[in-house]
Amino acid sequence: MAIDDGKQSPKKFAVVLFRGFQALDAFGPLDILNMLSSYYAPLELYVLADMLDPVPTNAHAEGGYTMSQSVIPTHTFESAPRDIEVLLVPGGFGTRDLGNIQPAVNFVRSAFPRLRYLLTVCTGSALVAMSGVLDGRRATSNKKAFAWVTSQGPNVQWVQEARWVTDGNVWTASGISAGIDMAYAFVSEMYGEDIAQELADRAEYTRQKDPSVDPFAKFAKM
């Protein structure tokens, strides 16, 4: 198997981190890209945050050894390279504190016109909605958080029943694990279905390939 270079598949990725990001929102898709990069197509990743300090998954970790993991940024939002092709925005408890995510919201707003693709997972779509770039677009989010998320983007066409939604160059996944299915679909479209399936087989992951199948839509309160 080989990458179809005629597609000019993206090579430069970035992920937006903030205190209290949801680990699996980021590492579900990133694990797939890590494998894609190791086996088929060398990729680059910029890890972005407000500051270069380690970014914890638990925004409220205080003293002792809270259940939290910290990831190292490679750049701040200010020093981020301008050649990012694909930007991944996770959600998480940290999105509920506007002060915490305002720098990320501002970065998404300013970077969006230069991106080829913007991907969000879970309440990452709330963060991106706050930037205004989802206005007039179809998008989805975590169903247990749907009432709050939709209130953050009154001009967004929120889709309640969807594993993930694509609108132009914006891909939004539903809650947490939905980012994994969306990431395989993204890899399939960008690099080829045979490569996406080979990576899923290596990860022993049974994909949901139909973005309209959503057993969790019933949890949404508008």
Place this chain on the structure above:
Amino acid sequence: MAIDDGKQSPKKFAVVLFRGFQALDAFGPLDILNMLSSYYAPLELYVLADMLDPVPTNAHAEGGYTMSQSVIPTHTFESAPRDIEVLLVPGGFGTRDLGNIQPAVNFVRSAFPRLRYLLTVCTGSALVAMSGVLDGRRATSNKKAFAWVTSQGPNVQWVQEARWVTDGNVWTASGISAGIDMAYAFVSEMYGEDIAQELADRAEYTRQKDPSVDPFAKFAKM
């Protein structure tokens, strides 16, 4: 819902990191524990590695911005607290380099007698097999890597067809994403099935609850 304290559910977890660990092997289970800790039962996590330097998912990252993410340890293997109840060992490309993982192998061997539970994901069972603690036990691993893994533990009773295997206090998951199903099963057994299912609903994850169902066993070469 509340934790059934009669079970004396574990509160102190640790994860073993090494250069080239598989991100989802660690963050699949940890994301579930992060949510468990946030919603129901405050837990502690020690992040262990050979040194306190950030640990990259890509063991061969050199120059530029390779597709890699780096996580900060809280302790070295030498300074690790002795009250760890549950130890999680991920796999990854880094397990193929014995020099790279020897400190982790030695740590598992010395810590095992003090643990309540040892959990591995993917080729994490190869690392643990090298320590000898799987000798005579039933265990499984990633099916695409099965020939190599089983050669690392000739005295282990390797199970080819299993999503995960429990033998006493040792839980071993098959490849990468299987760690997620095993982690929900572990949470179910330790903290209650209602809590495990509530966490899966929040993560919008469709669980495989039967450890014997393994559509990926066909990829194993002994």
